Amino acid sequence: MKPLTPSQLSHILYLLDSGASAHEISTSTSIHHSTISRIRSKHRLNLATSSGGCPRLLTSSDTRYAVHLITSQKADNASQVKRLLANSLPHSISTKTICRTLSRAGMKAVVKVKRPLLKPKHRKDRLDWALARQNWTIEDWKRVVLLRP
CATH class of the missing domain: 1.10.10 (Arc Repressor Mutant, subunit A)
Incomplete structure (x- = not known):
């Protein structure tokens, strides 16, 4: 050389x-x-180098909009975000890309906890039950039998 x-x-x-x-x-x-x-x-030790790879399909504003859709509950999952973003993007994008973008933005996939619907009758019954036992002593509570599965 x-x-x-x-x-x-x-x-x-x-x-x-x-x-x-x-x-x-x-x-x-x-x-x-x-x-x-x-x-x-x-x-040139501290000269910035390229991180490599393909450029990202979603811009930072697209990412913010996707996070906004999830947090404002206009969309529940990545496929719904994909449908809503499809109108504003010039190219098609996969659901997996949306998932990775949301993950990179700090969001995690969780399953919503299903809870029974409390109707006004249920609330009234619970309040009546609590008011009926409002003045119970410790001895009264000791007589309650606990059933364990």
Whole structure:
């Protein structure tokens, strides 16, 4: 490997500072991308690097809107969020992507606890039961038989 000239080195550093990737610099200077990566790690330690991967399909505003739909109870699950977001997005998106986005936003999937519906009659009966036993002593409560399954 022949050494780089100072002008080549300064040109590579200039391109790195301007935000070009190692592969872009490699194609324009005919210097291998691993050499450019080594120069970046030696001369520009705290220069931001790409995290890699595909760009996200949902923007941050789409994510906020999806969280809003869930928290305001306009949607109960990711498939309903997908249906509501489909109108505003130029491309199709999967339910799994919505799930990952909501998870990244700090939301967790939980099953709603089903509780019996308390009707006014039930509330009245419970209040009557409590009022009937309002003045019970400890001895009265000791006579209650506890049934264990």
